[in-house]
Amino acid sequence: MVLTQLPIFVTMFVGIVVLLDFWIKQDGLILLSRELMNWGVIISAFATGLGGANLLRIHMKKLQAQKRDAFYSIVLLTALIGYTLIGVLLRSTHPWYVYIFNNALQPLSATVFSFNAFFMLSAAYRAFKVRTAQATVLLVSAILVMLGSVGIGEVIYAGMPAVKSWIQNVGTTAGFRGVTIGTALGAIGLSLRVILGIERTQFGGSGTGGGD
């Protein structure tokens, strides 16, 4: 009983205190809210550590099972443990840490991200077809935005950046504004459900605590 109800009361308490702090300027409330916010940062850091520990657990299991791709787990674990040790023991300002970042992590990440260019070219060639009127509008808009985003578009037609801006600022933004407002309303609703203890899925349960 205590184990299931306590997290709900803690969530409710924290949510109400932080929310009230926006509206009521009372010294005790401000101090309490600040403290809770700092706890939030600590819990986030703990969650990051938990993610690392989980990664470690999964790949240790893979190694023990001696699966075909166990080699990749060895690489991952060596990098994870090695880089963490360097960071913790020597600090992230140490030349070794910076060297590994600049010469391994940075180029590898950039390389993986660069694959997107090939995927996008391949997808555009194979799938971007004028099958319907809507697809044609999408295709023409995409071409105009692509041309307007780069210098060669201005060589073809001087007004191309203005055309691109119009598509982005009028057409796209109108849609995004609706999505943004809808998402914000949804977030307010969900937050209220969490604060009032109606929404309980974040505790690992299967659904709500009633009320819907």
Added chain:
Amino acid sequence: MNWNSLQKIDIRVWYVLLVLSLFIPLLKPLGLPLSISKDAKTVYDTVEAIKPGSVVIVSPSYSPGTEAEMWPQHAAIVQHLIRKKAKIIQVSLDLSSVMYAERAWKTYGPQNNLKYGEDHVIMPYKAGLDVVIAAMGRDLKALYTEDYYGTSCASLPLMQSISGIKDVALVIDFMPGNTLVDYLRQIESVYHIPVTGGVTGVCIPTMMPYVQSGQCRGLLGGMRGGAEYELLINSPGAAIGGMDAQSLSHVLVIVAIVLGNIGYLASRQKGGGGK
């Protein structure tokens, strides 16, 4: 001619063409024109308007994957802030972005005779994204008790000169995710401190409602945003160099789309019902 074959060109041919379209302009720049967008000019004007000695929070929230788009923006704005004699506090919301904060300081700080601790401070990475930003607003000094190098913030003259977020004149964030929106929600709307920044190309639509409402003071979008800012501060860098490559690769994608569609339409006319 068998037009249908235009949609069956080997994908490896396109990959080779893409590599060439990216490399050739980097080796031999084409010098294509580049106009300055209103949003980039607004960012420039916002930075230009700050008074010498003002404290500015610069928040690189990107990782190596988006460095090509984000670093030129970050580098150009830090150069501009230094010219404006602003005091810079760099905070990091991404695990690896603190490395870019340090790179910006090491590249532009000492060469401009700036003193670390007086003119420039780098804060360590804090996990939590919007939770960290909210905590920054509530109590900046309680959030950051030590800088990136482990020095107590209480001993740094720049940190001694401020009491909290209300002493900050401007917040500039560079995001490939959602941190700029978080700064608008937690800092701009609550404490009315101007917020601006830069994003990757794909994030531009996400930010446009905030730019149009005036909540976000302009926006640098993708590599083009960085190139525009380099032009504005008259300091050509990596972004201007990369724009020609981006131009040719965009043209290649357009050519691929057009040829693919010619093939598709030809196959449909034949009754083949192209895929």
